[in-house]
Amino acid sequence: MRFRGDKLLISSSELGNYLGISQQSASRYLTRLEKRGFIERSRKGKGQVVKFTEKGINLLEEVYLNLRDFIEEGDKPMLIEGKVISGLGEGAYYVREYADRLQRSIGFKPFFGTLNIKPQRTYPSIDKYTTGTIRGFKKGDRTFGEIRYMPVKLMGDEWEEDCYLVIPQRKHYIDEFEIVSKEKLREKHKIKDGDVLKIEIKP
Numbered sequence: 001m002r003f004r005g006d007k008l009l010i011s012s013s014e015l016g017n018y019l020g021i022s023q024q025s026a027s028r029y030l031t032r033l034e035k036r037g038f039i040e041r042s043r044k045g046k047g048q049v050v051k052f053t054e055k056g057i058n059l060l061e062e063v064y065l066n067l068r069d070f071i072e073e074g075d076k077p078m079l080i081e082g083k084v085i086s087g088l089g090e091g092a093y094y095v096r097e098y099a100d101r102l103q104r105s106i107g108f109k110p111f112f113g114t115l116n117i118k119p120q121r122t123y124p125s126i127d128k129y130t131t132g133t134i135r136g137f138k139k140g141d142r143t144f145g146e147i148r149y150m151p152v153k154l155m156g157d158e159w160e161e162d163c164y165l166v167i168p169q170r171k172h173y174i175d176e177f178e179i180v181s182k183e184k185l186r187e188k189h190k191i192k193d194g195d196v197l198k199i200e201i202k203p
Contacts, residue, residue, distance in 0.1 A: 011047040078129070080199040082119035082177065084191055091116070095180060097144055101134045102180065106149065106164055114166070114178040115154075115185045117197060126150075126167075129201045136169070145169045153200040154179060159189055165199065 016026035030050070033039045038056035042049045052060065065078075091114035095102070103109045129150045136146040146169040154161045163181040177199060185191055 007049050007051045009044060009047050009049055014047075077203065078126070078201040080117075080119050080177070080201070081196060082117040082199070084193055084195045084197060085116050085118045085176070086193055087114060087116040087178075091178065094144075097139065098134060098147065101137075102149075102164075105132050105134060106151075108182050110164075110180040111182060111184050113184065114180055115163075115191070117177040117179065117199065119175070119177065126201065129203065130167075149180075150201060152179070153202075154181075154185070155198040155200065156189055156191070156195070161185065161189070165201070 012027040012030065013023040015030070016023045019026060019029075021029075030039070030041065030048075033056070034041055037053055038059060040051045040053055092112045095110055095114060096112045099109055099112065127148070130148045131150050132148070134147050134149070137144050148167045148169070149164050152163055152165045154163045161181060163179045163185075166178050166180055179185070179199070191197070
């Protein structure tokens with residue numbers, strides 16, 4: 001049995017045999033994976049030690065989740081648990097700039113700010129859950145990028161709130177979730193940094 005972070009000692013010829021390809025092709029595949037940051041390699045005797053990077057593990061998790069959803073009967077919501085953190089203070093500014101476009105898309109004018117949640121682990125792309133996109137635009141000398149959004153249910157110990165999760169175009173692997181809502185959630189539910197909340201994303 002292997003675990004997250006384990007290293008694998010294997011030669012290119014052995015990998016080629018597993019995949020049914022030549023040693024040269026297997027070597028090229030490993031080189032591409034290393035250049036793209038999915039694996040790290042080091043030499044050991046006639047073989048090499050291969051270890052998946054965090055980026056590589058994220059990709060494997062995304063493939064796994066997609067396969068699981070395909071194989072299992074019915075669509076199940078994704079449930080994410082994380083801690084509330086303070087953002088960089090930019091949420092209010094960006095929500096204000098996107099507010100009119102968000103209102104036309106999701107049906108309400110959001111509170112000028114985001115609730116930031118740090119998940120227990122880094123999540124792969126969740127594009128398949130996206131329900132809409134707000135195209136990028138220019139305002140004066142500033143360029144605002146595309147954002148995607150999806151409805152979610154935010155849950156505390158004794159409360160639930162229908163909100164939206166927004167994802168900036170530049171993010172490929174999710175290490176922090178930004179939630180927008182009609183109201184200031186911190187005040188409404190007495191949320192403070194360090195509180196553990198759950199995010200339910202329905203397919």
